[in-house]
Amino acid sequence: EVQLVQSGAQVKKTGESLRISCKGSGYNFTNFLISWVRQMPGKGLEWMGRIDPSDSFTRYRTSSQGHVTISVDKSATTAYLVWNSLKDSDNGIYYCARHRDGIRFDPWGQGTLVIV
Amino acid sequence: QSALTQPASVSGSPGQSITISCTGTSSDVGAYDYVSWYQHHPGKAPKIIIYDVTQRPSGVSDRFSASKSDNRASLTISGLQAEDEADYYCCSYVRGVTWVFGGGTKVTVL
Numbered sequence: 298e299v300q301l302v303q304s305g306a307q308v309k310k311t312g313e314s315l316r317i318s319c320k321g322s323g324y325n326f327t328n329f330l331i332s333w334v335r336q337m338p339g340k341g342l343e344w345m346g347r348i349d350p351s352d353s354f355t356r357y358r359t360s361s362q363g364h365v366t367i368s369v370d371k372s373a374t375t376a377y378l379v380w381n382s383l384k385d386s387d388n389g390i391y392y393c394a395r396h397r398d399g400i401r402f403d404p405w406g407q408g409t410l411v412i413v
Numbered sequence: 414q415s416a417l418t419q420p421a422s423v424s425g426s427p428g429q430s431i432t433i434s435c436t437g438t439s440s441d442v443g444a445y446d447y448v449s450w451y452q453h454h455p456g457k458a459p460k461i462i463i464y465d466v467t468q469r470p471s472g473v474s475d476r477f478s479a480s481k482s483d484n485r486a487s488l489t490i491s492g493l494q495a496e497d498e499a500d501y502y503c504c505s506y507v508r509g510v511t512w513v514f515g516g517g518t519k520v521t522v523l
Contacts, residue, residue, distance in 0.1 A: 330510075332512065334514070341416070341500075341502060341514060341515070341516045341517035342451070342453070342459065342502050342504075342514045342517065343416070343514060344504075344511070344512045344513060344514055347510065347511070347512075356509060356510055356511055358511070392458065392459065394459075398464075399510075400447045400449070400464070400465070400506055401447075401449045401461055401464040401465070402449065402451070402459070402461060402504070402512075403461045403464075403470065404458070404461075405458040405459050405460070406458060407457075407458050408458060
C-alpha cells in the first residue's frame with residue numbers, strides 16, 4: 298500500500314526553526330514528485346512547493362520562496378519542509394502529497410499541525 | 414498564482430444533484446486538461462475524486478462527475494448523500510510544474 302506518514306504536531310515560538318517530515322512507503326520513492334500543501338486556520342488548501350526526489354530539484358510558490366525549504370533524504374524515503382525562522386502566519390496544517398502521474402496529488406499524508 | 418475561484422458553499426437535500434464551479438484563467442484551467450478535484454473531511458487527509466478533468470480513480474463513486482469548458486471546470490455530485498458533506502477543492506496544473514488550488518467549497522447536505 299502506498300502511504301505517506303507525516304511527523305507529529307509541533308508547538309514552536311516565533312523565530313524558531315522547525316523541520317517536519319513525510320515518509321513514503323510502498324512505492325519507488327524517487328519516481329514520484331512530492332508537494333507540500335498548507336491549510337491556514339479557517340482557510341483553503343494552498344500549494345507551497347514540490348520536489349523531485351530523484352535529483353532534489355524544487356519549485357516553490359512565489360510567496361513561499363525564501364521562507365521555507367523542501368528537501369529529501371532518498372535513503373530514508375523521506376521529504377522535509379523546513380523553516381529557519383517561524384512567523385505567526387505559519388500557523389496551520391501542512392500536508393505532503395505524492396504526484397501519482399506527475400500531476401494529480403495521490404495519496405496525501407495525514408497532515409502535521411504547526412502552532413506558532 | 415491567484416487561487417481558482419469556487420463558491421464558498423453549496424447545499425442540497427439527500428438525493429439531489431449539486432454542481433460546484435471552479436473558475437481559473439487561460440494560464441491554468443484553460444491551458445491544460447489537468448484539473449483535479451479533492452474531497453476533504455476536516456481532520457482527515459484530502460482524497461482525490463477526479464483527475465485529468467473527468468477521470469474518476471478506482472473506488473470513487475460514479476455519483477461524482479466533472480467537466481471543463483474554457484477556463485471553467487465543474488464538479489457534479491448526483492444522488493447527494495450525508496457522507497458527501499465535506500469541503501471540495503479544485504486544482505489545476507500551471508506552467509512550470511506548479512499547481513494552484515481553488516478556495517474550497519463547503520458542501521452541506523440538508
